[in-house]
Amino acid sequence: MNRLTIAWRNITRNHRRSLLTGGIVAFGFASFALAGGFMAQSFDGLRDNAIRSGLGHVQFADVRAFDKSEETTLQFGIGHTSRIMQVLSADPAVEVIMPRVEFYGLVSAGGRSIPFAGIGVDAEAEARGSSIPGSVHDGQWLNPMIRGVVIGGGLAKALNVKLGSSVTLLATTSDGTLNAIDATVRGIADISIKELSERYLALPLSLAQDLLIAPDTVSRISVILKKPAREPEAAARLVEKLNQSGVTLGVKIWRELAVFYQQVRMLYLAIFGFMGAVLLVVVFLSTANATLMSVSERTREIGTLRALGARPTRITGSFILEGALLGLASSVAGAVLSLLITFVINISNIEMPPPPGSIKGFIISVQIIPSAYLTAAVAMIVTLALASFFPARRAAHAQIVDSLAHV
């Protein structure tokens, strides 16, 4: 016989009450673990979206480009791209290199002219490292050998163009003159952010450089790494290698550039933290009542134990142990419940409405996050231990004769 055995027997002596209390804790645990899993899944999705939207894991640009907006096209452009690409591609950590030219211009078709946000890309590299080619729902992704463009669905609608339609792109070149080229609409992309969909226009890198009359020049270079967890080390190493080859560039890892991701993350954490606190208070209040009843019913027993020589701290400790043990058992039940609910949610393909700023819904998915399960278990165990502590402490310090006379 040890204290754990006694604690467990005391828990099971009133099955109904312990089951009810345990049920509250198990549901509390499940809420905690599921919310954590959903949040983690959302963070992962947001992170992948941010990286695959063109940020890459690491991004190189002129140092000024990270702090200021360009006043003229390619004002902060990077020259000698071929040499830079050679240095970067030699590093074993690099998986995909995505040079990009970013600019603004006017696109005309059938008498309509609409401003666009243009992006010149290495079509093959983007197909491997970016999610944008996958968003082409009508037509095909870019081909560097063809003077074709991919435009957002919103822009296609505004221009009233279809696949194969001819468009004229007009932009200010890097030396301040105007230049225009003709191209055909090769693909229409499903861009989930409405405002971007109405402005998005992608074209092959060489075509963009022709339009801007800026050969071998890009705005920035995004890099996808083989091992994303080592972004800072890789960034530092690549900058060093570039420096050694006589190129000075600024570098940022994706977290520093993904403003939307950071904002959503902070918002989720704040909401989750608040809900978690409310949940713990609810669990505490619900279980405190059961604990109070348990202690009250055992007042005489407490008096007896003290008469036998048990110190008040030992008696308080016994009740805390009971609370913690019930919290642990309920957490195990809560973990099983969470796994079951996670499984059901993940196979049910439940579609959620589009989030703010997006035009596309998503399938709800929940991850199993061991740290969320561990945190939930610790929170529930501590909550039950605390709920036991206060009534037990009071009862353990009551007059022994009063406790023995309790009916």
Place this chain on the structure above:
Amino acid sequence: MGVERVHALRGVDVDVYPGDFLALRGPSGSGKTTLINLLGLLDVPDRGTLLLDGRNTATFSENERADTRRDRFGFVFQSFNLIPVLTASENVTYPMLLKPQPPGDMQSRAGELLAAVGLAGKEHVRPDLLSGGQRQRVAIARALANHPAVIFADEPTASLDSHTADTILDLMKQLNNERGVAFVLSTHDPRVVGRAERVIALHDGAIEPGAE
């Protein structure tokens, strides 16, 4: 209307000696339970002095009082007060758990004590499956667990039938004789008084003159 101050005990002067078999006799409300609670360090007197081996117990801390009860006293209650979730053997072992000792020693001592009170074979039975007399025997075995100098028994026969009460009293007397452990019993049962070596009669919180 007002609060009436009642003195549960007045001018009581009692000595308990090793090996005593002392009965505190008196009607309900005479102060027997109060006196036994004070002697057993379950309660603290408002006034007066309680000496244990010459030491004033008023100087004892809460933990010191608990340790004294654990190491030197045993208690037997009218309603047995066994822990319902523990078996007979575990109830006897419980006070030993409060005083760390090898688990094997505790188990063998619990078995020996249960055998001594006539409950061999009932080690693994829970209190709710025992008769009143058997429960009181378990309570006596539990009181003996840590080799006490004194066992305080408050109305130990009040919840028992006549025959069982006789058996329990005989057992207490036997333990008193064989083990030298002192018994202080509060009672108004003449059978207890009849077996006691010393009797203190209480009335309205005071010792009746010439009663001892």
